[in-house]
Amino acid sequence: MKIEGRTFIISGGASGLGQACVETLVEAGGYVAVLDMNEENGAELVSKLGSQTKFFVCNVLETESIRAAVDGAVEWVKKTGKPLGGVIPAAGVSTPATVRIRGFLGEKQSTCHNMLTMDQMLDRDGNALDLSDFDFVMNVNLRGTIDLVRQSLVHIAKTEPTRPDGERGVVIMVASSAAFDGQKGQVSYSASKGAVTAMTLPMTRDLARYGVRVITIAPSLFESRMTSMMSDKVRGSLEKAMEFPRRAGQPAEFAALAKHAIENAMLNGTVLRLDGGMRMPSKM
Known part of the structure; x- marks a missing residue:
């Protein structure tokens, strides 16, 4: 698909990998509906990138919030005349303990006192995994992904084909990578990301x-x-588990692969490891 002149919906678009995708697609001539909870970051990004972007507040935990954002993006498309070309659900969390660091719920970083607490089946005292923590990670990473995708597809499927095929x-x-070799304490995260990989092929079909x-x-x-x-x-410890290069990936490197995936029509129904x-070892 040609990116120029098409509109893409990206959740988690005001920071991290999502923001890198926004910037890369805009540079390629695309238009991007930026969905995120952080209004300050969203406004700053749109101010920086200009009229090819538009920000929509979106909480992927809430279907109505997603619907309002997608509907807003569709209305914007009608005004710009740049049809929808795709959706990238990049909003996500890793483990319950790190949610606050990302500010997903609007909490300050100082409220996170134990970043490395993980979601093990049994904690050090023999207590069972807290299902509310499990549900939160699954709802953001899996349900939030499928909800945004399904609502966007209703509109994408109605656009005119862009190619003879x-x-x-x-x-x-x-x-x-945790979908394949999750570490100790990554039960919720690995489950959510493993499910995303598992639904790739049936969704393709x-x-x-x-x-x-x-x-x-x-x-x-990734940084x-x-x-x-x-x-x-x-x-x-994590960098030592990498073969080459032995460093964290750069968001621009993720965005470059996303761009190629959009442009290469023969990439379909597959999971691409970028690692x-x-x-990953069993534990650090």
Whole structure:
């Protein structure tokens, strides 16, 4: 698909990997509906990138919030005349303990007192995994993903094909290397990202008749606000698990793959690992 002159909906678009995708697609001539909870970051990004972007407040935990954002994006498309070309659900959280660091619920960073607490089946005192924590991660990473995708597809499937082969759009989902080799304490996160990878092929088969492709990217350690809060010990341990290059990935490198996935019509129904050859050890 040609990016120029098409509109893409990106959740989590005001920071991290989502923001990198916004910037890359705009540079390629695309238009982007930026969905995020952080209004300050969203306004700053739109001010920086200009009229090819428009910000919509969106909480992926709430279906009505997603509906309002998607409807707003569709109305914007009618005004610009730049038809929908795809959706990238990049909003997500890692573990319950790191949610506050990302500010997902609007909490200040100082309220997070234990960044490295993980969601194990049994904690050190033998207590069972808290299902409310499990539900939260699953609802953001999995339900939030499918909810945004399904609501966007209603409109993408109605657009005119962009190529002789009938292509109408593309869905690019975000998984993680944890979907394949999750570490100790990543039960919720691995489950949510594993489910995203698992639904890639059936979603591809469902949408083939509409000319919509589905690709999932599974990154490993990438630079973000969340990873910037890691201790040197934790970060160093993760980088040592990478083959080459032995460093965290850059958001622009993720966005470059997303751009290629949009442009290459033969990429479909697959999960692309973006991990420097990393295979996560059982524990750090």
